[in-house]
Amino acid sequence: MGDQTPGRVGARRLVGAAGLGVLVSGLIVNVYLAVVARALPPAEYATFGSFWALALVVGFGAFLPLEQELARRLPLPGDRQALLRAASGAAAVLAGIALVVLVGALPIIWRSLDGDVSVLLALGALCVVSAGQFLVRGTLIGTDRLVRHAAVMVLDAVLRLGFAVGVFIVGGADAAAFCWALVAAIVLAHLPQLPAAWRRAVAWERPLSPGARADRPSVRGLTRAAMPLLVGSVCAQLLLNGLPVLVVAEAGEANEAAAGVFVAAFTLAKAPLSMVVPLQSAVVPTLTRLIAADRRREVVVLLVKGVALLGAVAAIGVPLAFFVGPWVVSLVFGADYTIGGLDLAIILCGVLAHIGLVVVTQVHVARGRHRDVALSWTAGLLTAGVTFWLVPGVILSGEVAFGVGSAVGAVVSALILAASRRRPAEERNEA
Template sequence: MCRYRRSISATTDPSGPSPAARPRGPGARRLVGSAGIGVVVSGLLVNVYLAVVARALTPAEYATFGAFWALALVLGFGPFLPLEQELARRLSLRESRRQVLLAGAATAAGLGVLALVVLLAASPVVASSLDRDPWAFGALVALCVVSAGQFLLRGVLIGTDRLVRHGAVMVLDALLRLGLAVVLLVVGGRQASLYCWALVAAIAAAHLPLLPAAWRRAEREVTVVAPDPARHGTRALAGTATPLLVGSVCAQLLLNGLPVVVVALADGSAQAAAGVFVAAFTLAKAPLSMVVPLQSAVVPTLTRLLAAGRRRQVLRLLGKGAAALAGLAVVGVPLAWWLGPPIVTLVFGGEYRIAGAQLAVIVAGVLAHVGLVVVTQVHVARDRHVDVAASWLAGLVVAAVMFWLVPGVVVAGEVAFGVGSAVGAVVSAVLLLRTHTAADGIVTEGTAT
């Protein structure tokens, strides 16, 4: 007798699914040529916008705006990015789209209420980080409402393969932010709260007017009825998005929560240093302003690849990405140490000075964070949302421990971000390899004569 193995993939059909059976959708070239370009352009514009704001404000005022910016990302991407990702995945299946849209709208409203509750519960810490400016706090309240429509639109555009439109909306958003900031600079706006409200207005103007047309177009497209009527209901969508919500909130706390904590804990003498840290950190994480918005756009493509049984191709792509990130770290970290401080001073002004070693730590953390973002999107496409939550939670917990152990609030924030991101990336990669091996390995074992 001899033992035999049977893989979970169809060994009876070595060629895999036929071309006709594979889901059709945009290829990688179209993805890079549309959403990718839009995200890159908008990311560059956003960094110009942040430099304009820094030029308009003193370091102490910029610390307040930087805290608002970080909180805006936490309250925006944190609760609502899972909605965008899950809408992108479900709408790309072309099943019961009207039901998916209605469930998405209901979930967006619920997430908006949740964001407001969290904001009010954390108001003592938030108010402290915003220098107790009631107008800046009011802008955060408005942002919770606007973000619901913003991410609902983005999920609809991505899920219906409107990647060119998605990129154009992001560029429009960035242009409006920059234009309003320039106007405030010219008229002499020197209060951080003015720029906070201008940011909320730009997001609303770029996204909300386009939502009705995108909704109607998604409804008109031919779709099939889901085999299970409850498959795309509000409860099902919210249920699958819950682990993503945990992961997304942890991700935003790791990326954008640390600057808020640094500003909140910095005393009077360290307030200016905290503002310099926020400015330098914002500049160093510029690549993430391009990678983070793009992550949902790759979910439909990854979903189609995995549905076609091309798991090994996805792993090969991840391997190439890891090698590219390692190469960037070898080159980028020493350059950040050497050239980073004068670049920060050039961009933000002579009052913004930071040590090269601190910038090197931040850049290394940014590259690790990029790797964590990329790997977790494979988990999303594989419908393993719990692994997404576990990866980000591990990174956040390690970051909290490092922040507590390292002396000096600014240095602690830098080290915590880098180490937490690196540990999260390692945990996510291990989970991916473990579950991939389980999927492609031995699933049944028997005997044959």
């Protein structure tokens, strides 16, 4: 099954290629996390869990806007060589921002990483490596090379698992070895793909129609366009992965093992997100084409079907999480990891609300309404912060804050979308 010329890939190809790749890689990553948990005691796994969450915040969160902008702009006619050069410069700028944020938040990060210098250095290396990682992913998605994108994701997951098993076999007993193994897996899976992806993107460039004009892409322009998405992306990752870090940091030595159990259970419960979140950029080109063709009703139908599916999953999954979830957590991570069914049910409700928020915000991305994305995620994060402060008990507050923040963000995003759909209709009626 080979790649096709950009613009000829339909919805079935999207689901069949990107969806399958995300599914397989998500399953492998969860096996990888289970291997790490088996290799480390709960207290040490709390350190790795904090690194994992922070890696998603400063890696995925900082560079997802670059991937989304490339996914949106590359299908359009224009100078792809200039766009990719601008994207490379923007990736360097985003890496610098991530490192600055890392230094600024060092007091909290230092506590959550248990003062491990090696783990902190691995986190800094990840900020640099992620620039190339998401440049590759955005280029593949934007040129509809979804088969290659899926293969890279699976390769990345396989390397993570293979390196973790190797560390486990040689007797790695601290979190730092697994952290550096993760950085190495990302490098080997992505960076060798960049030259070929770049050449293919330029070779399949779509020239502008006669008389059409387009602004030449620049580092400053691309970075400025990505800033609202950066705000939304960082807020999204803080909502999803910042709360576990905050729980570990606030738990203290007396509750360090309990915090490690929470991180493991939270990681397992949010497994569906490891399959949905990486797929979000892959749907942007399809949504962009539907909206550009004024097929907005089809977008609305897709959203309604998504809400119905989430409701059905909640009706089945929440009771299962309550009654069966604790046994699954102990089975996957070991007998030292025990958690209540109510805790898992609360976390799962938050996961489903978070999926709804992810889906709705991609419509804003496809419409070019990046500020609406930032507003949606900011509302969710602020709500989560207030909830975390109000709810007693550091573990319970983390669980409830995640669910409430995700739900409020999804509602705000849906209301913004509904208002923006009514506005053009009102303007036409007035005309």
